[in-house]
Amino acid sequence: MRQRNLPVQTTYWLMMIWLLAAMVLVAKPGQGAAAGTAENVCIQCHGKLPGKYGEPVRLWQGSIHAENGIACNSCHGGDPRDAANAMSPARGFLGAPREKDIPAFCGRCHVGVLKDYLTSQHGKALGKGGPTCVTCHGNHRVSKASLELINEKNCSRCHGFKQAETIKVAMGATENRILAIDARIAGVKQKGVDTDRLEKGLFAVRNRFHSLFHTVDTARVATESVLLQSELQKLDDLLMGIDEVQRNRKLIGAFAVAGALLAALLAYLLRKTFDQPET
Ligand code: HEC
Ligand code: HEC
Ligand code: HEC
Ligand code: HEC
Ligand code: HEC
Incomplete structure (x- = not known):
C-alpha cells in the first residue's frame, strides 16, 4: 500500500x-x-x-x-x-547638470563619496581639468564599482599611472583578504555557528574600505590599509577560535563513539560470561 x-x-x-x-x-x-x-x-x-x-x-x-x-x-x-x-x-x-555641478548632482545620494571627493586632489581640480564622477563611472551606464576601474587607460589620461597603481596594489591586498574572510564566515555559518558578530565586523571594515579610494591620497590609503588589516586580523583570530572549537568537538565526538563501542563490547563479553551454561 x-x-x-x-x-x-x-x-x-x-x-x-x-x-x-x-x-x-x-x-x-x-x-x-x-x-x-x-x-x-x-x-x-x-x-x-x-x-x-x-x-x-x-x-x-x-x-x-x-x-x-x-x-x-x-x-x-x-x-x-x-x-x-x-x-x-x-x-x-x-x-x-553642467560639468562642475555633476559631483553635487550624484552626491545627493552618495553623500560619503562626495565628501571624500571634494577634499581630494580630484575635487579640488573640479572645473580645472580634474575628473568628475562621470569621467570614471560614466553618466547613464553606471556599473558596480571595483578596483578594475583603476587602470592605465582610465588613469593616465591626465597624469602618470604610478600613484594610481600604488593605491590599487594597497587596496587590492585588503580586498583579497576581505573576500577570503567573507568565504570563511560563509563556511562556518553553514555548520550552524552564530556569525552575527563576525558579519557586523566585516561589514564595518568593508564600508570604510570602499570609501577610501575617492581621497586619492596615497599616504592616507597606506595608513588606513594598516588599520583595516589589523581589524581583519581580529576577525581572522575569531575564526581560528571557531575552527579550534569545531576540531575539539569532532575529537570529543570521536571519543564518545569509541567509548560507546567499548561499552558495547564490554557488555557483550560480560553477557557471554554470565550466559555460559553451568557445568
Ligand atoms: C513627451 C516627450 C518627453 C517626455 C515625457 C520627457 N522628455 Fe525629456 N526631453 C524631450 C525632448 C524632445 C528633449 C529635447 C528638447 C528639450 O530640451 O526640450 C528632452 C530633453 C531632456 C533632457 C535634457 C535637457 C538639457 O538640459 O539638455 C533631460 C535631462 C530630460 N529630457 C529628462 C527627462 C525626464 C527626467 C523626464 C521625466 C520626468 C522627461 N525628460 C520626460 C522629451 C520628453
Ligand atoms: C578618478 C576616478 C573616480 C572618480 C572621479 C569618482 N570615482 Fe567613484 N569609484 C572609483 C573607483 C576606482 C571605485 C572602486 C573603489 C573600490 O573598489 O573600493 C569607486 C567606487 C564608487 C562607489 C562604490 C563605493 C562603495 O561604497 O561600494 C560609488 C557609489 C562611487 N564610486 C560614486 C562616485 C561619485 C558619486 C563620484 C563623484 C562625487 C565618484 N564616484 C567619483 C573611481 C572614481
Ligand atoms: C545616475 C543619474 C542619472 C540617471 C538615472 C539618468 N541620468 Fe541623464 N544625465 C545624468 C548626468 C550626470 C548627465 C550629464 C552628463 C554629462 O555631462 O556627462 C545627464 C544627461 C542627460 C541628457 C542630456 C544629454 C546631452 O548630451 O545633452 C539627457 C537627455 C538625459 N540625461 C536623459 C536621461 C533619461 C531619459 C534618463 C532615464 C532613462 C536618464 N537621463 C537617467 C545623470 C543621470
Ligand atoms: C537618487 C539617488 C542616486 C543618485 C542621484 C545617484 N545614485 Fe548612484 N546609486 C544609487 C543607488 C540606490 C545605488 C545602488 C545601491 C548601492 O550600491 O549603493 C547606486 C549605485 C551606484 C554605484 C555602484 C555602487 C557599488 O556598490 O558598486 C555607482 C558607481 C554609482 N551609483 C555612481 C553614481 C553616479 C556617478 C551618479 C551621478 C551621475 C549617481 N550614482 C547618482 C542612487 C543614486
Ligand atoms: C580628467 C583628468 C584626470 C583623470 C582621468 C584622473 N585624474 Fe587623478 N588627478 C587629476 C588632477 C588634475 C590631479 C591633481 C594634480 C596632479 O597631481 O596632477 C590628480 C591627482 C591624482 C593623484 C595624486 C593625489 C595627490 O595627493 O597628489 C592620484 C593618486 C590620482 N590622481 C589618481 C587617479 C586615478 C587612480 C585615476 C583613475 C581611476 C585618475 N587619477 C584619473 C586629474 C585626473
Missing part, C-alpha cells in the same frame, strides 16, 4: 512547489521594475527619440541604477507620471 501511495504524494508536493514558484514569478515583475518602467513617461518618450535624447535610455537599461529602481526622474527630477508637464521646473525638473 505505502509503496503505491508514494508517487501520488510526490506528485502532489511537486505540484504545490510548482504553483508556489509560479506565484512568486508572476508576482515579482508586477510590483517591481517592469511596472515602474511601463508607466514612466520619461522612459516612454525618450525611448522613442533619436540621437543624444534617446541614447540615455539604452545606456541606462542594465545599469546598477536601473537594477535598483533609480530612474531618469530620480536623478533629473520632474514628474514621471504626467507626459505634458514631465519636464516642468515646477515639478522639480533639474535638467542636465
Whole structure:
C-alpha cells in the first residue's frame, strides 16, 4: 500500500512547489521594475527619440541604477507620471547638470563619496581639468564599482599611472583578504555557528574600505590599509577560535563513539560470561 501511495504524494508536493514558484514569478515583475518602467513617461518618450535624447535610455537599461529602481526622474527630477508637464521646473525638473555641478548632482545620494571627493586632489581640480564622477563611472551606464576601474587607460589620461597603481596594489591586498574572510564566515555559518558578530565586523571594515579610494591620497590609503588589516586580523583570530572549537568537538565526538563501542563490547563479553551454561 505505502509503496503505491508514494508517487501520488510526490506528485502532489511537486505540484504545490510548482504553483508556489509560479506565484512568486508572476508576482515579482508586477510590483517591481517592469511596472515602474511601463508607466514612466520619461522612459516612454525618450525611448522613442533619436540621437543624444534617446541614447540615455539604452545606456541606462542594465545599469546598477536601473537594477535598483533609480530612474531618469530620480536623478533629473520632474514628474514621471504626467507626459505634458514631465519636464516642468515646477515639478522639480533639474535638467542636465553642467560639468562642475555633476559631483553635487550624484552626491545627493552618495553623500560619503562626495565628501571624500571634494577634499581630494580630484575635487579640488573640479572645473580645472580634474575628473568628475562621470569621467570614471560614466553618466547613464553606471556599473558596480571595483578596483578594475583603476587602470592605465582610465588613469593616465591626465597624469602618470604610478600613484594610481600604488593605491590599487594597497587596496587590492585588503580586498583579497576581505573576500577570503567573507568565504570563511560563509563556511562556518553553514555548520550552524552564530556569525552575527563576525558579519557586523566585516561589514564595518568593508564600508570604510570602499570609501577610501575617492581621497586619492596615497599616504592616507597606506595608513588606513594598516588599520583595516589589523581589524581583519581580529576577525581572522575569531575564526581560528571557531575552527579550534569545531576540531575539539569532532575529537570529543570521536571519543564518545569509541567509548560507546567499548561499552558495547564490554557488555557483550560480560553477557557471554554470565550466559555460559553451568557445568
Ligand atoms: C513627451 C516627450 C518627453 C517626455 C515625457 C520627457 N522628455 Fe525629456 N526631453 C524631450 C525632448 C524632445 C528633449 C529635447 C528638447 C528639450 O530640451 O526640450 C528632452 C530633453 C531632456 C533632457 C535634457 C535637457 C538639457 O538640459 O539638455 C533631460 C535631462 C530630460 N529630457 C529628462 C527627462 C525626464 C527626467 C523626464 C521625466 C520626468 C522627461 N525628460 C520626460 C522629451 C520628453
Ligand atoms: C545616475 C543619474 C542619472 C540617471 C538615472 C539618468 N541620468 Fe541623464 N544625465 C545624468 C548626468 C550626470 C548627465 C550629464 C552628463 C554629462 O555631462 O556627462 C545627464 C544627461 C542627460 C541628457 C542630456 C544629454 C546631452 O548630451 O545633452 C539627457 C537627455 C538625459 N540625461 C536623459 C536621461 C533619461 C531619459 C534618463 C532615464 C532613462 C536618464 N537621463 C537617467 C545623470 C543621470
Ligand atoms: C578618478 C576616478 C573616480 C572618480 C572621479 C569618482 N570615482 Fe567613484 N569609484 C572609483 C573607483 C576606482 C571605485 C572602486 C573603489 C573600490 O573598489 O573600493 C569607486 C567606487 C564608487 C562607489 C562604490 C563605493 C562603495 O561604497 O561600494 C560609488 C557609489 C562611487 N564610486 C560614486 C562616485 C561619485 C558619486 C563620484 C563623484 C562625487 C565618484 N564616484 C567619483 C573611481 C572614481
Ligand atoms: C537618487 C539617488 C542616486 C543618485 C542621484 C545617484 N545614485 Fe548612484 N546609486 C544609487 C543607488 C540606490 C545605488 C545602488 C545601491 C548601492 O550600491 O549603493 C547606486 C549605485 C551606484 C554605484 C555602484 C555602487 C557599488 O556598490 O558598486 C555607482 C558607481 C554609482 N551609483 C555612481 C553614481 C553616479 C556617478 C551618479 C551621478 C551621475 C549617481 N550614482 C547618482 C542612487 C543614486
Ligand atoms: C580628467 C583628468 C584626470 C583623470 C582621468 C584622473 N585624474 Fe587623478 N588627478 C587629476 C588632477 C588634475 C590631479 C591633481 C594634480 C596632479 O597631481 O596632477 C590628480 C591627482 C591624482 C593623484 C595624486 C593625489 C595627490 O595627493 O597628489 C592620484 C593618486 C590620482 N590622481 C589618481 C587617479 C586615478 C587612480 C585615476 C583613475 C581611476 C585618475 N587619477 C584619473 C586629474 C585626473
